[in-house]
Amino acid sequence: MSTRPEIAIFPDAATLAGAAAERIHRVATDAIRERGHFDLVLAGGSTPEAAYTLLGSSSHPAHATMSQWRLFVGDERMVPLDDARSNFGMARRTLLADGPIPDDHIFPMRTDLPSPEAVATDYSTTLAQVFDIPTDGPPPCFDLILLGLGDDGHTASLFPGKPALEATKWVTASPPGELPPPVDRVTLTFPVLNAARAVLFLVGGDKKAAAVAEILEGSPPITDRPAVGVRPEHGRLIWLLDAGAASGLRSSPG
Numbered sequence: 001m002s003t004r005p006e007i008a009i010f011p012d013a014a015t016l017a018g019a020a021a022e023r024i025h026r027v028a029t030d031a032i033r034e035r036g037h038f039d040l041v042l043a044g045g046s047t048p049e050a051a052y053t054l055l056g057s058s059s060h061p062a063h064a065t066m067s068q069w070r071l072f073v074g075d076e077r078m079v080p081l082d083d084a085r086s087n088f089g090m091a092r093r094t095l096l097a098d099g100p101i102p103d104d105h106i107f108p109m110r111t112d113l114p115s116p117e118a119v120a121t122d123y124s125t126t127l128a129q130v131f132d133i134p135t136d137g138p139p140p141c142f143d144l145i146l147l148g149l150g151d152d153g154h155t156a157s158l159f160p161g162k163p164a165l166e167a168t169k170w171v172t173a174s175p176p177g178e179l180p181p182p183v184d185r186v187t188l189t190f191p192v193l194n195a196a197r198a199v200l201f202l203v204g205g206d207k208k209a210a211a212v213a214e215i216l217e218g219s220p221p222i223t224d225r226p227a228v229g230v231r232p233e234h235g236r237l238i239w240l241l242d243a244g245a246a247s248g249l250r251s252s253p254g
């Protein structure tokens with residue numbers, strides 16, 4: 001049974017990014033101490049960019065641990081990795097700019113394959129190999145999965161009303177939702193998200209306020225606000241918000 005989410009609110013985008021970078025570093029340090037490596041799934045979109053840039057700076061203390069990080073993506077657009085719309089491309093320009101993580105510890109989705117279905121199958125196989133688990137068994141357990149939130153309550157590429165919400169496979173193809181960019185996607189699914197040791201939502205801006213309030217204080221159907229379906233079975237659920245994203249909440253976090 002998942003526990004109540006931890007919610008923290010920050011005055012603006014810059015302090016939100018700093019807090020996110022610090023929390024990622026803290027989780028990484030604990031994971032490396034306990035298991036010798038840190039398995040991190042990156043969120044896409046634009047919100048995490050500032051936090052990735054902070055972490056990617058050689059002056060950030062997290063740099064000293066990054067040789068033990070293994071980096072994955074939560075979802076990807078079916079575009080080349082050097083395309084401006086690529087989620088991995090954004091990580092490469094920010095977090096990976098100084099090359100702090102060994103190339104053989106970095107696992108982008110292979111969007112050069114002929115279809116999103118082929119990319120999903122290939123990524124599942126990669127996860128099974130990296131975690132040394134069978135592809136038909138329980139999902140991999142990541143130390144931390146970062147997620148964003150769309151104005152419509154989607155997360156990763158789990159869009160309202162779409163078949164990916166029902167997927168039981170670890171990775172699935174996902175046709176575009178209503179929000180841009182209108183390209184096919186590939187996404188981790190709820191079984192993987194909910195198997196994580198920790199999931200961290202990073203949400204900024206008042207455009208997200210209605211969805212945040214519905215998800216944290218209401219009980220919308222998963223098909224309407226998919227992010228409400230992220231309830232780690234044994235892991236921690238953390239929401240880091242700026243004041244705009246939190247402006248619709250009735251109660252400030254205890």
Ligand code: 6PG
Nearest residue numbers: 044045046047148149150155156
């Ligand atoms: C994507 C992301 C998506 C994103 C939200 C929020 O591929 O777009 O995975 O889930 O996190 O849409 O995006 P912004 O951070 O740009 O608002």
